[in-house]
Amino acid sequence: MGIEDSYVYQKEVDWSLLTEGLTLPIKEQVVFGQIMGRFLEKGESKPIRLILGGKTYNATIRNVKFQEKWNHKSDILQIRYVKNGDLARALQVVFSKSYNYLNRVRQSRDKGDRRIIRLPDDAKDFLAIYTTEFDDTYVLDPILSEDVIAVATYARDFSEQHIENEMNFEIDDPSAGIQVSEGVQKIRKLNKKIGDNLKQLYSYRCQICGQSIGEEYDAHVCEAHHIDYFTKSLNNSATNQMIVCPNHHRIIHADNPCFDRSVLHFTFSNGYIEPIRLNHHL
Ligand SMILES: [Zn+2]
Ligand SMILES: [Zn+2]
Structure with missing residues (x-):
């Protein structure tokens, strides 16, 4: 069973994940949600x-299943396991630093305080969830904050475009001679999978111009672009990526236009405004 063609969701580690389960909003990862949701009716x-x-x-x-009055447009999938059972305990061991941190904060606060505790930005762990060829089997892959820090260290020496190229095309540059750590490789692979997921969601069309470049050659040359540059944000979630054609990708990196999420358009440095034509996930 390989995870080569699988879809992936990246979940930030929190108390619930470490003890009893997690929720996955389908909207953010449409393809993943379809796979997970297609065999489940609402409420099932x-x-x-x-x-x-x-x-x-x-x-x-x-x-x-949400009641109509709550006006939830998208479904949520909920994964549950036995509270503090085998899987929860295994996750507590893998994410022991996060578990200890969250445990400490919970002990020290008021009993009635039920707010969700977030991990500090520089200590966030994630759990990547991969689908497999079996509808009922998923692979969990821990992404530790150490992995993220290794990527930050690695990315420091490269331009945003170089890092994105590596992720889009999986270029292994033999001339670089860099010892790429396991953590870096893991996040590169994960990032590429999240991008591939989105490319499929948009049928390899550019979200800006709507074009599918290379169709007549039976090729797809669209690329995943990080809205907040990955080298700075290290944010590879689907909501920080968009699918663009090579031309739009070049011009974005040449001009560094400002992207306004509230209206989904770019403003280029000469004042030209270009909206996003295709959007299912931002
Ligand atoms: Zn385009
Ligand atoms: Zn880019």
Whole structure:
């Protein structure tokens, strides 16, 4: 069972994930959501298997049904496992630093305080969730803050375009002679998968001009662009990526236009405003 063609969701580690389960908004990862959701009607749940570190654990997945009055446009999938059971304990070991931190904060605050505790920015761990060829089996891959720091150190020496090229095309530059750490490789792969997921979502069309370049050659040459530059933000979530054609990608990096998320358009330095034509995920 390979995860080569799988889709992925990246979830920030929090107390719930470490003890009993997690939720996945379908909107952010449409392709992933379709795969997970296609066998579940709203309100339905079914048993699934989760693989972590080569071990298989039982869990359930539920397509949460929202009442109309709450006006939720998108579905949420909820993965649940036994509270502090085998899988939760395994996650607590893998993410021990996060677990200890969250535990400490919970102990020290008022009993009634139920606000979600976020990990500090420089200590965030993530869990990547990959689909497999089996609808009911998913692979969990921990992304530790150490991995993220390794990427930050690595990315420091390169331009945004170089890093993005590596992610879009998986270029291994033999001349660089750089010892790429496991953490860097892991995040590069994860980033590429998230980008590939989006490319499929847009049928390889540029979100700005709508063109699918290379169709007549049976090729797809669209690229994933990071809205907040990855080398600075280290944010590879789907909501920080958009799919663009090579021309638009070049001009964006040449001009560094400002992207306004509220109206989904770029403002270039000469004042030219260019909106996004295709959008399913931002
Ligand atoms: Zn374009
Ligand atoms: Zn870019």
